[in-house]
Amino acid sequence: MDTQLKRGLLDICVLAAIKTEDSYGYKIIKDIKPYMTMSESTLYPILRRLEEAGHLTVRSVEHNGRLRKYYHLTDAGRQKLKDFAEEWKEIMEIYEYVIREGNDNE
Amino acid sequence: MDTQLKRGLLDICVLAAIKTEDSYGYKIIKDIKPYMTMSESTLYPILRRLEEAGHLTVRSVEHNGRLRKYYHLTDAGRQKLKDFAEEWKEIMEIYEYVIREGNDNE
DNA sequence: CGATATACTATGCCACGCGAGGTATATCGT
DNA sequence: ACGATATACCTCGCGTGGCATAGTATATCG
Numbered sequence: 001m002d003t004q005l006k007r008g009l010l011d012i013c014v015l016a017a018i019k020t021e022d023s024y025g026y027k028i029i030k031d032i033k034p035y036m037t038m039s040e041s042t043l044y045p046i047l048r049r050l051e052e053a054g055h056l057t058v059r060s061v062e063h064n065g066r067l068r069k070y071y072h073l074t075d076a077g078r079q080k081l082k083d084f085a086e087e088w089k090e091i092m093e094i095y096e097y098v099i100r101e102g103n104d105n106e
Numbered sequence: 107m108d109t110q111l112k113r114g115l116l117d118i119c120v121l122a123a124i125k126t127e128d129s130y131g132y133k134i135i136k137d138i139k140p141y142m143t144m145s146e147s148t149l150y151p152i153l154r155r156l157e158e159a160g161h162l163t164v165r166s167v168e169h170n171g172r173l174r175k176y177y178h179l180t181d182a183g184r185q186k187l188k189d190f191a192e193e194w195k196e197i198m199e200i201y202e203y204v205i206r207e208g209n210d211n212e
Numbered sequence: 213c214g215a216t217a218t219a220c221t222a223t224g225c226c227a228c229g230c231g232a233g234g235t236a237t238a239t240c241g242t
Numbered sequence: 243a244c245g246a247t248a249t250a251c252c253t254c255g256c257g258t259g260g261c262a263t264a265g266t267a268t269a270t271c272g
Contacts, residue, residue: 003193004227007260008111009200016204026219035200041261044221049259064268066219085205087109094115094141098122099191110259113229132250147230150252155228170237172250217270223263231256239248 006036012084013038014046015055015077022059022070047071055080112142118190119144120152121161121183128165128176153177161186 013036017028025047029038050056055077060067119142123134131153135144156162161183166173 003114003196004260005114005193005197006200008109008114009197009204010260012204013200016206024219026217032203035196035203039261040220041222041263042259045259064218066268068219081204087111088201088205090109090141091111091115094112094119095194097138097141098115098118098187099194100122110229116229130250132248145230146251147232147253148228151228170249172237174250213272215271218268220267221265223265225260225262227258227260229256229258231254233254234252236251237249239246241246242244 009036010038010042011046011050012081014043014050015073015081018056018071018073019078019081022072024068024070028071050077115142116144116148117152117156118187120149120156121179121187124162124177124179125184125187128178130174130176134177156183 013032014028017023017031023031025040025043029040029043032038047056047058051058051071053076054074056071056073059070059072061070062068119138120134123129123137129137131146131149135146135149138144153162153164157164157177159182160180162180163178165176165178167176168174
């Protein structure tokens, strides 16, 4: 269940979480929870990295006297999601290689 | 192409490479090359970790005056491959979440 | 009135991928 | 004859990155 396999999907999940509409840290974690658990100390560095990479932009909004940061997917971020769909083909080839039954034994 | 996504598949790929018959480091790298590139400094630590975890056993064989280490998949290792097939279902759910078109915009 | 939910941040550990470099033999091209 | 390439193993050390821990601050719920 730890599945470090999922670790390769962390970034892309965050991008997916803000695909439909802008969102903020706490909500992103809740939204993706059905698919994977991500702690805050994992998410926020990812958000900062994605921002630096130009995949999203940040906008601070006052909320209950505190700042809430809304993240918005950029065109580059959207492209990243498309690239991911392409890369997935290679991933599936690896998957099929792995589950392919040995030709003889077992 | 760097695709840290593939990093989650490194271990499992190595196990798959010795699934049909025992193999050794250099050959494993060549065998999985069509699917992913793995450097030696990545593979050998993985092999040691998999051995410590009991997923494979090692046997040294003299070859051209040098030792060649053959790696053999254990039952535990075979189980790991089966577990992987199960975990993959969760991975596919994440994949579908990511590529699912937003309900409204875009 | 303490616990829980909301919401963001900083610090520091440890796992790990991988580049770089080391050793040694065999083979192949020129 | 000799350098390059392939085979085959190994170690060291850097940088990235996931995540536990802990801190700050408000609102709500039992």
